[in-house]
Amino acid sequence: MVTMAVEERTILIREFDALRDCAGAEAVETMCEVGASGSGKLFLFTDLMGDPICRVRHSPAYLMLVAETGGATKEIVGLIRGCLKTVTCGKKTPRNGKPPVPLYTKLAYILGLRVSPSHRRMGIGLKLVTRMEEWFREKGAEYSYMATEKDNEASIRLFTGRCGYSKFRTPSILVQPVFAHRLRLPHRVAILQLALADAESLYRRRFSTMEFFPRDIDAVLGNSLSLGTFLAVANGGGPGEQEVTSANWAGTESFLADPPASWAVLSLWNCKDVFRLEVRGASRVKRWLASTSRVFDRAFPWLGIPSVPDLFRPFGFYFLYGVGGHGPDAARLVTALCAHAHNLAKEGGCGVVATEVASCEPLRVGIPHWRRLSCAEDLWCMKRLGEDYSDGSVGDWSKSLPGPSIFVDPREI
Incomplete structure (x- = not known):
């Protein structure tokens, strides 16, 4: 992976270093509430084995970035994970009566954007997303998407209001x-x-x-x-x-x-x-x-x-x-x-x-489930990154209507 770093307002955005960043990244994860809240319940995620990047390392290509304060005392105050894969974005039906064939696109996924509570509203989240999208484009991704809770107003404002994402799908977590x-x-x-x-x-x-x-x-x-x-x-x-x-x-x-x-x-x-x-x-x-x-x-x-x-x-x-x-x-x-x-x-x-x-x-x-533990509407937001497609009939996937089913890749959970 290529190390990416910029310094602005004493905040450095760089690639995660497993030898020195594990403790700092885990501290940020611990400080940030993750999951569905409401009705007195909250799910918190705890990474195992001191490996903050373990949730994306099973993907074909992945990257983790951290935001670090400058000066004599350096502290990790933010992080973001991203991965890429090729997925089906539509289908083409041959005229000879044969079964439909899938149309593929290179898709990027943003997972686990975190910013320490003490450093929020400073533009750190935007810097992390922007840097990650630069890497996505370098790798040829045509779309980027992310998932968040429908009541996570801060995340939705950042992605749809400042980063150009659109609400795309609302699957259910059971x-x-x-x-x-x-x-x-x-x-x-x-x-x-x-x-x-x-x-x-x-x-x-x-x-x-x-x-x-x-x-x-x-x-x-x-x-x-x-x-x-x-x-x-x-x-x-x-x-x-x-x-x-x-x-x-x-x-x-x-x-x-x-x-x-x-x-x-x-x-x-x-x-x-x-x-x-x-x-x-x-x-x-x-x-x-x-x-x-x-x-x-x-x-x-x-x-x-x-x-x-x-x-x-x-x-x-x-x-x-x-x-x-x-x-x-x-x-x-x-x-x-x-x-x-x-x-x-x-x-x-x-x-x-x-x-x-x-x-x-x-x-x-x-599918049996308990409503109190489930989420009726998760929110996926998508952004079109590229203009080139392997098949001219694909169009803009981010504006397509939802189908009856989706395939959820477990590597991104």
């Missing part, structure tokens, strides 16, 4: 607690874990035209944090339906050549080994009620009491990505996959499982 008991899977549903090659083939053949689909899906699925891809199908429940097992699974090509009436798929990502969450602001009464629910759940697991895990100390979670399916029973099969993911998260010692889907995602009804 969060389900991991209970002290295992969830029962629905009757006559088979869940298979796909081999890496089968998972990649399925995603490329059925979801490659989905908005934000990463062209390097093989790198995502093969990442050490990806815990597997799982397929759910009806298991011999109707006339003529064959029982599907790992023993008679013939691969994705055979499956898609003669698919069942309904099926669903999702993949699982281990965020627990990257950072932790923490809920703050809950009263003693709520803490006591949560603790009591866990006691009863452990004592009488067969009752299936929806207990509240201990979310008031740092906890890990698993992220569900690549949620998709087909057929009239797909939502029920997604519910089964979510139950399977919940049980895996319980074995992994997680506090919640979470996913993010388009606000109009048809399969959303099959």
Whole structure:
């Protein structure tokens, strides 16, 4: 990476140095409240292993910048992370009747803009964003986008008011607690874990035209944090339906050549080994009620009491990505996959499982979640950086209408 630095008003914007900046960057993270607030709840992110850049290092190209005060006593007072990837921004339908093909663009993502409370309203956030966008352009990015809470007025003012971003999409973050008991899977549903090659083939053949689909899906699925891809199908429940097992699974090509009436798929990502969450602001009464629910759940697991895990100390979670399916029973099969993911998260010692889907995602009804822990409308803002496109029919993606589904890359969570 190229070191970038400018000094103005005693503030230096430069590339993060892992040998000397970890403590300072962590201090800024600790001082900045992160996550959804309201109704007395607050999620805080805690990076693990003293590695502030760990949340972007799994991307194909990434950069972290810090803002440092000048003078004899140097202090890190701000930071920003950014990464780049190639994703689907639309599709083209051939005239010969063949299936639509994806149109790709080089996309940049801004993650984790932080400025110390004592140094806000000094233009540091704007300087960090401007420097990061310069790097994006140098790398050939055509668009840049960021995600924030819809009630984060300061962030929205900065990006839409001063940096030229426009409100683009409003996906939903859905969060389900991991209970002290295992969830029962629905009757006559088979869940298979796909081999890496089968998972990649399925995603490329059925979801490659989905908005934000990463062209390097093989790198995502093969990442050490990806815990597997799982397929759910009806298991011999109707006339003529064959029982599907790992023993008679013939691969994705055979499956898609003669698919069942309904099926669903999702993949699982281990965020627990990257950072932790923490809920703050809950009263003693709520803490006591949560603790009591866990006691009863452990004592009488067969009752299936929806207990509240201990979310008031740092906890890990698993992220569900690549949620998709087909057929009239797909939502029920997604519910089964979510139950399977919940049980895996319980074995992994997680506090919640979470996913993010388009606000109009048809399969959303099959994703169990607690409204109090979820966010009905996250906000994604986008900016067009470049004018050149690999295909002249793409147009300006930042002005396009939303589709029914999006692919949320777990590397950016």
